[in-house]
Amino acid sequence: xxxxxxxxxxxxxxxxxxxxxxxxxxxxxxxxxxxxxxxxxxxxxxxxxxxxxxxxxxxxxxxxxxxxxxxxxxxxxxxxxxxxxxxxxxxxxxxxxxxxxxxxxxxxxxxxxxxxxxxxxxxxxxxxxxxxxxxxxxxxxxxxxxxxxxxxxxxxxxxxxxxxxxxxxxxxxxxxxxxxxxxxxxxxxxxxxxxxxxxxxxxxxxxxxxxxxxxxxxxxxxxxxxxxxxxxxxxxxxxxxxxxxxxxxxxxxxxxxxxxxxxxxxxxxxxxxxxxxxxxxxxxxxxxxxxxxxxxxxxxxxxxxxxxxxxxxxxxxxxxxxxxxxxxxxxxxxxxxxxxxxxxxxxxxxxxxxxxxxxxxxxxxxxxxxxxxxxxxxxxxxxxxxxxxxxxxxxxxxxxxxxxxxxxxxxxxxxxxxxxxxxxxxxxxxxxxxxxxxxxxxxxxxxxxxxxxxxxxxxxxxxxxxxxxxxxxxxxxxxxxxxxxxxxxxxxxxxxxxxxxxxxxxxxxxxxxxxxxxxxxxxxxxxxxxxxxxxxxxxxxxxxxxxxxxxxxxxxxxxxxxxxxxxxxxxxxxxxxxxxx
Amino acid sequence: xxxxxxxxxxxxxxxxxxxxxxxxxxxxxxxxxxxxxxxxxxxxxxxxxxxxxxxxxxxxxxxxxxxxxxxxxxxxxxxxxxxxxxxxxxxxxxxxxxxxxxxxxxxxxxxxxxxxxxxxxxxxxxxxxxxxxxxxxxxxxxxxxxxxxxxxxxxxxxxxxxxxxxxxxxxxxxxxxxxxxxxxxxxxxxxxxxxxxxxxxxxxxxxxxxxxxxxxxxxxxxxxxxx
Numbered sequence: 001x002x003x004x005x006x007x008x009x010x011x012x013x014x015x016x017x018x019x020x021x022x023x024x025x026x027x028x029x030x031x032x033x034x035x036x037x038x039x040x041x042x043x044x045x046x047x048x049x050x051x052x053x054x055x056x057x058x059x060x061x062x063x064x065x066x067x068x069x070x071x072x073x074x075x076x077x078x079x080x081x082x083x084x085x086x087x088x089x090x091x092x093x094x095x096x097x098x099x100x101x102x103x104x105x106x107x108x109x110x111x112x113x114x115x116x117x118x119x120x121x122x123x124x125x126x127x128x129x130x131x132x133x134x135x136x137x138x139x140x141x142x143x144x145x146x147x148x149x150x151x152x153x154x155x156x157x158x159x160x161x162x163x164x165x166x167x168x169x170x171x172x173x174x175x176x177x178x179x180x181x182x183x184x185x186x187x188x189x190x191x192x193x194x195x196x197x198x199x200x201x202x203x204x205x206x207x208x209x210x211x212x213x214x215x216x217x218x219x220x221x222x223x224x225x226x227x228x229x230x231x232x233x234x235x236x237x238x239x240x241x242x243x244x245x246x247x248x249x250x251x252x253x254x255x256x257x258x259x260x261x262x263x264x265x266x267x268x269x270x271x272x273x274x275x276x277x278x279x280x281x282x283x284x285x286x287x288x289x290x291x292x293x294x295x296x297x298x299x300x301x302x303x304x305x306x307x308x309x310x311x312x313x314x315x316x317x318x319x320x321x322x323x324x325x326x327x328x329x330x331x332x333x334x335x336x337x338x339x340x341x342x343x344x345x346x347x348x349x350x351x352x353x354x355x356x357x358x359x360x361x362x363x364x365x366x367x368x369x370x371x372x373x374x375x376x377x378x379x380x381x382x383x384x385x386x387x388x389x390x391x392x393x394x395x396x397x398x399x400x401x402x403x404x405x406x407x408x409x410x411x412x413x414x415x416x417x418x419x420x421x422x423x424x425x426x427x428x429x430x431x432x433x434x435x436x437x438x439x440x441x442x443x444x445x446x447x448x449x450x451x452x453x454x455x456x457x458x459x460x461x462x463x464x465x466x467x468x469x470x471x472x473x474x475x476x477x478x479x480x481x482x483x484x485x486x487x488x489x490x491x492x493x494x495x496x497x498x499x500x501x502x503x504x505x506x507x508x509x510x511x512x513x514x515x516x517x518x519x520x521x522x523x524x525x526x527x528x529x530x531x532x533x534x535x536x537x538x539x540x541x542x543x544x545x546x547x548x549x550x551x552x553x554x555x556x557x558x559x560x561x562x563x564x565x566x567x568x569x570x571x572x573x574x575x576x577x578x579x580x581x
Numbered sequence: 582x583x584x585x586x587x588x589x590x591x592x593x594x595x596x597x598x599x600x601x602x603x604x605x606x607x608x609x610x611x612x613x614x615x616x617x618x619x620x621x622x623x624x625x626x627x628x629x630x631x632x633x634x635x636x637x638x639x640x641x642x643x644x645x646x647x648x649x650x651x652x653x654x655x656x657x658x659x660x661x662x663x664x665x666x667x668x669x670x671x672x673x674x675x676x677x678x679x680x681x682x683x684x685x686x687x688x689x690x691x692x693x694x695x696x697x698x699x700x701x702x703x704x705x706x707x708x709x710x711x712x713x714x715x716x717x718x719x720x721x722x723x724x725x726x727x728x729x730x731x732x733x734x735x736x737x738x739x740x741x742x743x744x745x746x747x748x749x750x751x752x753x754x755x756x757x758x759x760x761x762x763x764x765x766x767x768x769x770x771x772x773x774x775x776x777x778x779x780x781x782x783x784x785x786x787x788x789x790x791x792x793x794x795x796x797x798x799x800x801x802x803x804x805x806x807x808x
Contacts, residue, residue: 153708154673161707170707176676204677205627207656212629212674233674234629237706252703259631303634322641329638340631340727577630 013038013104015061022058027051028083030107036275036514037094041083041107048108049118055095055104056123063095063104065418066124066405066548069131070094070515070528070541071138075112076164078532079511088112089140092528093120094515094543098402098416101423105515110140119145126405129551137162137239152232152580161240162539168240197225200562204233208311208566211576213550215557215565222561227554234576242540246506247273247347250537255341257542258578260303261296261521263289263332265578266345271426272516272527273347276509279481283470285349286427291362291465292335292344294458295328298369300521300573301409301451308448308570309380312389317376324369331361347507348482349475359469366459373455381449390445394556394568397442404555405548408523410572413450414442420519432461444571481507506535520545522573544578611747618662618688619741622651625661625685627678630668632695632727644730651737658684663740664717667727669697670710682717690744692736693719696726 012029013019019027019040026047030039042048055063072081072090082090087109095104110117119142120127131142132151139160142148150157154174159166203214212233218226238257242250254269255262267289274281306321329339334355336344344351355361380386396406401414411418419436421429437453439446475482479498488495511533517526523545530539549572557565626636639646646652655661658681670678682691693713696702699722701711713719720743723736 157708166707168707169705171672171709172707174672174675176680204674205656205681211633233671233677234669235671235673235708236630236669236704237708241704241706256631259634303637307637319642322638323643326638326643339729340635 013040014100014102015058016040018058018060019054022054023047023051036516037103037105039105039107041109043083043085045108045110045117049120049123052093052106052120052123055106061097062099063097063102064402065096065098065407066093066120066126066130067096067103067407067524068092068094068515068526068528068541068543069127069134070539070543071134071140071162072513072530072539072541073138073162073164077530077538078534081511081513081530082107083109085109086111089115089138091117091134091140092513092515094526094528096524098418103424103515103517115140116143117141118143121145124405125403126548126551129547136160139163150232152235154232161237166240168237168244196220202565209569209574210307211574211579213569213574213576213579215553215569217557217562217565219562222563224557224560224562224565227557227565229550229554231550231576231580233580235580236577238542238581239540242537244536246536247509248506250540251345251347252341252343255343256577257544257581258300258520258522258525258546258575259340260575261293261300262340262342263292263296263344264300264518264520265525266343267293267427268516268518268520268525269527270345270347271518272514272529273507273509275516276512276514276529276531277347277481277507279348279476279478281349281476282473283428284472285474287465287468287470288335288350288354288358288474289345290427290429291462292332294462295331295362295365297458297521298455299325299328301455304570304573305376305448305451308567308573309376309386311566311570312386314380314383314386317379320372320375320379324365324372327365327368331358331365334361346475346482348478349473353474359466362462362466366462369455369459373452377452381452387445389563389567390448390571391441391443393444393560393564394447394571395441395443396552396556398440400552400555401442404552406523406552407548408520408545409450409454410447410549411523412437413439413446415440420517420524424517426518428465429461432464434461444567447571508533508535509537517543520578522546522549522575522578542578542581544581546572546574546579550574550579615745615747619744620650621653622649622663622690622737622740623653623655623661624651624663624665624692625655625658625681626665626667627681628665628667629670629674630697632667632698635727635730636665636667636694636733639730639733644734646734646737649734649737649741658682659686661685662688663690663692665692665694666698666713666717667694669695669702669704670713670716671708672710673708675710675716678713679716690720690740691717692721692723692733692740694723694733694736695728696724699724702726 016029020029026042026044028041028043030041042051055061070092073088074090075088089110091108091110093106095106108117117140119131121131129151131145132148134140135142135148136150136152137160153161156174157172198219200217200219202217203209204212214230214233216228217224238253241253251266251269254265257265302321302325306318309317332342333339336342336351396414398415401411401416406414407418415438417436417438422436434457437450437457439450483502484495484498489499509531511531513530515526515528517524524543525545526543528541529537532538553569553572556568626633628636638644640652640654664682664685666678693699697704698713701709710716721736721740723733725732
C-alpha cells in the first residue's frame, strides 16, 4: 500500500536522452533501480547555471516549479549518497514540471572550502529563501545571491547549526539589536525625498499574523511601498532534533510542524520512512490515515478561514468555524488520546485501533460540518464587505505563482490544477473520486473559495472511504518495524528479541535517501530523508509548503493597503511551526 | 395586590454576606481590589505555536473562558494584565517577549502555557529558550503538550486564587527581576533579558543516539568526560 505511485520507481527522467545529447559531459543520469524520483547530478558546479536554465526553459524538460533545496553534510555519513567525489556537502535541488507532471532531483556537491555555488535565484525566484536557509544552517554560500544573510537563526548566532560538528544544545545570545532588519536601509530609496514614507513593524507578536511572523512595511500613507518579510521566530530546530532521535521518536516532532493538521504531517513522514524500508501498510491503517487526514485538512482550512475572517471584522464566523473543529477533536481524541498533537501514526501502521463506532461517528460528523460551513458560506461568500476586502487583493498571476514556488490551495487559486493526491496518487487516493477545485483569479477571494470547495471534496472522499472501510490489523506484522503483540513478547523468545531490539536500537532503515511528497493542507509537503543504516535519521529536510508562500508575501503586498496585507497574510495561511520548523 | 419578593443579592466580596442587609458593606480595601482583579483578568495571548491553537479553543464557544471573566483578549500590552505565553519561545523571540512584558502595566501576571514555555519541552536545541523563566517571572505553570483546555482553565483559576490570596511571588519591578538561571554579569550592565538568554551557554552534552550507545560512550571517553 505504501509503494510509490505506479511507474515512479526506478524511473529515469523522461528528458534523459535530451539531457545526454545537450550535456554529454556535464550531466550524469542516476539510474538506480530503487530510485524514488528521477535523479541527475551535475559534476561540475561551473556548468550548474547552464544546466538549470536548460531544465527550466527547454520545452522537453520545463521544470518550472522550484520545490526545495536540501543540503546534506556528508562528513559523518557512513553510506555513500550522491556522487562519490569526497566533497563534504551535497545539495539536492528538487524541481517539478507542471506541464509534464514530473519531479526531478539535481545533485550538486561542494567541498568544505570554498563552499560556494552559483545562485539559481535568477532562474527560479523561489530559490531565494531556500538558499538563505542553506547558508544559515549549513554554511554553503551562493555567489550572486541578492540578499544572502541568516534567515532562521538570529544575527548573534555563530556557526552553522546543521553541520554535523555543531552540537545540538549550543545556544547563542540574542539581543534586541540582533533583530533589526538591516535590509530596511535598502528600502530607503529616492522616493523618500519626494514622499514622506514611514516604516511600520508588523509582528512578530501581532494578532493578525497568527503566529510569530514578522513583516516590515514601508508606507506612503496607508499604501505599502515596500515590504520585507522575516521568519525564524519559531525555529525550533526540528531537523537537528530529528538527527538525535530514532525514527519512531521523530513522529511527535512532525505533529508540531503544521499543528493545525498534525495527521497529515505524520502521514507524510511515515510514508517516507516506509518507502525507504519497503514496508507494506495494512489497508485498514491506510483508510484511517486517509479519513483522519482529510478531517485534518478540513480543520486546517477552518482555522485559516475562521481566523482570517476575524481579521476582516467577521467575528461570528470564528465561532462557526471552531465548533466543527471541537467535534473533530473529539473523534481524534477517541482514536489517539490527544486533541492536537496526536502522534497517532506509526511506521508501518497506526498506534492503536479506532473505536468500535468509528464509522458511524465519522458519518455523524459530516452533516454537522456541512451545517456550520453553510453558515459561513451564507454569511461570507456573497457578502459585499467580504468581497470588497478579498476580491482583487493579493493577486498572484499563474506565472508568478509557479515562479515563486507556490503549491496547494494558493497555486490552485491561481489557475494551476496541481494536487499531489491527483497527479501522483498515494495511499488510496487513486481509487477515490474527487475533483480538484481551481480558480483563475488568484486573489484572496479565489483562495477562500478554493478552500471552501476543498473541504467539500474532503468530505466526499471520507464518505467513499467509509463505504468500504476495511477490517483487519492496523499495523504491519513485520516485527523489525513494529512492536510484536504483548502475548508474543511474553510467551515466545523471538517476540521478546524483536521487542528488545526495537526498543533499544530503533528501526534500522537501510542506507539511502528519499524524497517523499504528499499533499499537506497548504501544498506539497515533502520529506527528504537521508539514512546511513543506523537507528536514527542522518538528515531530514522538510519541504514546508508555507515557506515559499511567506517568502513571496513581500512581493505580493506592495501597491496595496495595509488592510489588504492582513487579508492576504491570512489567506496564505502561514503556519509558523511549519514555516520555521 | 402587592407582591414582595426578597431581593437576591450575590455575595459581594469574600467575607461580605449577601442578603437583605443594610445598604453598605464593610471590608478591607485590599480584599475588594483583589476580588475585582481576579475576576476581570484581561489576557494578552503571546501565542507562538501549537498551544496558541488550544488557547483559541479555550476562548471560543465550546469552552467559553468568559465564564471565568477572562475572555477579553487584548493584543496591546498596555491593556492587558495577564500574559499567557502559549507555545515555544526561541532565542530570536526572547527579546520580543521581554519587551512585551516590560510594556505591560502593573499589576501583571504571567501564565506559562505548555511544556515548551515552562521548560523548553522536548526541544533541547540550539535555538530554543529552555523555559521562559529565563526571561520573565512566571506565576502559574500549566503543563501539557499542549495543555487541554480544562488544564489551562484550571491554571487561570489557580491564578485567580493567587491574586485573591494577595501573594507576591516575585519582584514587581521588572527592572530588578533576577532570573533564575543568571549568567555571569556582576556589574549588571547587560539588561535582564540578555543576561537570562545568555545564561545557558554552557554546552549541553551530545545526546546519546539510540542504537549507537556504545559509540556515543566511546566518544564521550575520547572527549575526556570520563574521569
